Amino acid sequence: MADLTPALKLADDGLANSLDRLFELLRIPSISTDPAYKADCRRAGDWLVAELTSLGFDARLDDTPGHPMVLAKDHSAGASTPHVLFYGHYDVQPVDPLELWEAPPFEPALKEIAPGKTVITGRGTSDDKGQLMTFVEACRALKAAHGQLPCRVTILFEGEEESGSPSLKPYLEAHAGDLKADYALVCDTSMWNPETPAIAAALRGLVGEEVMIEAADRDLHSGMFGGAAANPIRVLSTILAGLHDETGRVTLPGFYDGVEETPSQIKASWETLGETSEKFLGEVGLSVPSGEKGRSVLELVWARPTAEINGITGGYTGDGFKTVIAAKASAKVSFRLVGSQDPQAIRKAFRAYVEASLPADCKAHFHEHGASPAIQLPYDSALLQSAKAALSDEWPKPAVIIGMGGSIPIVGDFQRMLGMDSLLVGFGLSDDRIHSPNEKYALTSFHKGIRSWIRILDAIGQQS
Structure with missing residues (x-):
C-alpha cells in the first residue's frame, strides 16, 4: 500500500470508538487463575470472536481443558503475501489487594496524571488487553481504508497466560497447521521510554x-x-x-x-540509551556490576x-x-x-x-x-529492520533494538514447535504497574500503538 494516510487518519478519527471497544473488553473480569471467573474468561473470548468476525476475520473459539483460545484468520491479501501470526492474551491477573486500588479495577477510565499525560486505568489495560487491541484496531483501520490487510494475518488470543498456559503447548501441537506462519508478532512487551519504541530481538x-x-x-x-x-x-x-x-x-x-559477541553497532545504539551501572543498580540499592568485567550493564543483562x-x-x-x-x-x-x-x-x-x-x-x-534455549532474531533480519523503520516513523525518537534478560515461554514455543521467529513489539511502560493495583496504560501508547501496527503490517506486506 503506497499511501498509509487514509488508515492513519481513520485510526486518529476513530480513537474515541476504539477506546469504547477497549473499555468493553476491560470491563470483563477474565481472571484465569480463579475458577470463579471461568464464565467471564469465556465471555472475553466470545467478545473477541464477535469483534474479529465483524472485521471480516474467520474467527472461532476453541475449547481447551482450561480456558478457550481465540483463533482468527484473514488471508484475503493472497497467498503471495507474507503470513504473520499475532499473539496476545485476554486473561488478567487477580486484583488483590482490592483496597489498594484508587478506582474499581474493572471500571476503566481515562485519567490525567500530569499535564498533557492521560492514562487508561484498570486491570488488563497494559497486560495485555490494551496491547492486543492496538493490533485489532490497526486491522480495523487498514481494512476500512483499503478493503483488505497488506499481508495474511492469523490471530491467536490465549486465555491462560496469567495462570501458566497449561493448555498452550497441546493446542500448538494440535493446531500447528492453522498457526504456522512466516513470523510471529508478540505485543506483550514494553517501550524503552515514553518517546522511544523498542523491539526485543533476544530473549535469554x-x-x-x-x-x-x-x-x-x-x-x-x-x-x-x-x-x-x-x-x-x-x-x-x-x-x-x-x-x-x-x-x-x-x-x-x-x-x-x-x-557470540553482540555486533558493535548494536552495542553503540545501547550506549545512546543513557543507562549506567549506577542508575540501573542504584534503583535496588547497589552500584557495582558483579558480572563479567569490561561489559556494560545492558550487555550483561541482555546479551551475556x-x-x-x-x-x-x-x-x-x-x-x-x-x-x-x-x-x-x-x-x-x-x-x-x-x-x-x-x-x-x-x-x-x-x-x-x-x-x-x-x-x-x-x-x-x-x-x-x-x-x-535462548531466542535470537538476527540483527540484520529484514523483518527486524523494516519494523524498526516503521516504528521510527511513528514515534518522536528512533526505535531501538534491545534484548530481554528474562524469558517469554510462548516465543520459545513458537520457535521450537512451529519453526517461527518472533517480533516482539509492545507499547507498555515500566511504570504501568502490571500485576499490581492501579494498573494503567498510557493513552499515547494505545493511540500510537494502533498507528505503529498499521505501519508495521504495511512494511511486512511490502516484503512480498
Whole structure:
C-alpha cells in the first residue's frame, strides 16, 4: 500500500470508538487463575470472536481443558503475501489487594496524571488487553481504508497466560497447521521510554538445576566430629564458589560455546540509551556490576549468559544456635543462556563439574527444573529492520533494538514447535504497574500503538 494516510487518519478519527471497544473488553473480569471467573474468561473470548468476525476475520473459539483460545484468520491479501501470526492474551491477573486500588479495577477510565499525560486505568489495560487491541484496531483501520490487510494475518488470543498456559503447548501441537506462519508478532512487551519504541530481538534461555550434597548418614555433633567428618555445606559452598573466576566468567567447560559477541553497532545504539551501572543498580540499592568485567550493564543483562545461585539450604537454620554438621546440603542454581547455547549441554557440564569436585565420602544428587534455549532474531533480519523503520516513523525518537534478560515461554514455543521467529513489539511502560493495583496504560501508547501496527503490517506486506 503506497499511501498509509487514509488508515492513519481513520485510526486518529476513530480513537474515541476504539477506546469504547477497549473499555468493553476491560470491563470483563477474565481472571484465569480463579475458577470463579471461568464464565467471564469465556465471555472475553466470545467478545473477541464477535469483534474479529465483524472485521471480516474467520474467527472461532476453541475449547481447551482450561480456558478457550481465540483463533482468527484473514488471508484475503493472497497467498503471495507474507503470513504473520499475532499473539496476545485476554486473561488478567487477580486484583488483590482490592483496597489498594484508587478506582474499581474493572471500571476503566481515562485519567490525567500530569499535564498533557492521560492514562487508561484498570486491570488488563497494559497486560495485555490494551496491547492486543492496538493490533485489532490497526486491522480495523487498514481494512476500512483499503478493503483488505497488506499481508495474511492469523490471530491467536490465549486465555491462560496469567495462570501458566497449561493448555498452550497441546493446542500448538494440535493446531500447528492453522498457526504456522512466516513470523510471529508478540505485543506483550514494553517501550524503552515514553518517546522511544523498542523491539526485543533476544530473549535469554534458562536451565534450572537443584543439587544436593550428602555425606554422613545423619547430622553430627560438630564438637565430636568437627575436623574429621566431611561437611556437605562447606563442600557445596566451595563448589558453588568455583562456578565463577575472578573476572566474573563462568568456569564450566564449554559454557561459552554458541555465545557470540553482540555486533558493535548494536552495542553503540545501547550506549545512546543513557543507562549506567549506577542508575540501573542504584534503583535496588547497589552500584557495582558483579558480572563479567569490561561489559556494560545492558550487555550483561541482555546479551551475556549467567550462572546464579538462587537458594541454599542445609543444617540448622532456626532461631538460636545448634552446633551441627549437616548430613545434607542443597542449592538451586539457574543458568541464563544466550545465542545458541545448548541447555542440555549446560546441564551436563554442571553435573560433571559437581561430580568432579566431590571429596571422599560425599555423593551428589540432582533434580532438574526445566530448560529452554535462548531466542535470537538476527540483527540484520529484514523483518527486524523494516519494523524498526516503521516504528521510527511513528514515534518522536528512533526505535531501538534491545534484548530481554528474562524469558517469554510462548516465543520459545513458537520457535521450537512451529519453526517461527518472533517480533516482539509492545507499547507498555515500566511504570504501568502490571500485576499490581492501579494498573494503567498510557493513552499515547494505545493511540500510537494502533498507528505503529498499521505501519508495521504495511512494511511486512511490502516484503512480498
